Amino acid sequence: MKVLFDQGTPKPLRRSLRGHEIETAYERGWSTLANGELIAQAEAAGFDILVTTDRQLRYQQNLSQRQLAIVVLTTTQLPRIRAATSLIQEALDRAESGSYIEVEIP
Secondary structure, X not given: OEEXXXXXXXXXXXXXXXXXXXXXXXXXXXXXXXXXXXXXXXXXXXXXXXXXXXXXXXXXXXXOOOXXXXXXXXXXXXHHHHHOHHHHHHHHHHOOOOOEEEEOOO
């Protein structure tokens, strides 16, 4: 799967995830795009999954017509995220077109 990390998702996480092609919004030059624009650009570029830490995204955007799967991490703290890598990997592996998955990071 082709995965896009938004601005709040720690870049080092991608070294721990297997089986996915991962890029960041920054690398794509999309770091200043608002959420709706970012989602539209990601879909147009063929991304399958957006990984974000923006827990308000589901309330700010109409996600019902989107093809992009959204995976939300409940923290930006890298040590906590690293400890929950298996949960994140599982969420990415089960993400389907248009799904919304919130990964509760302990």
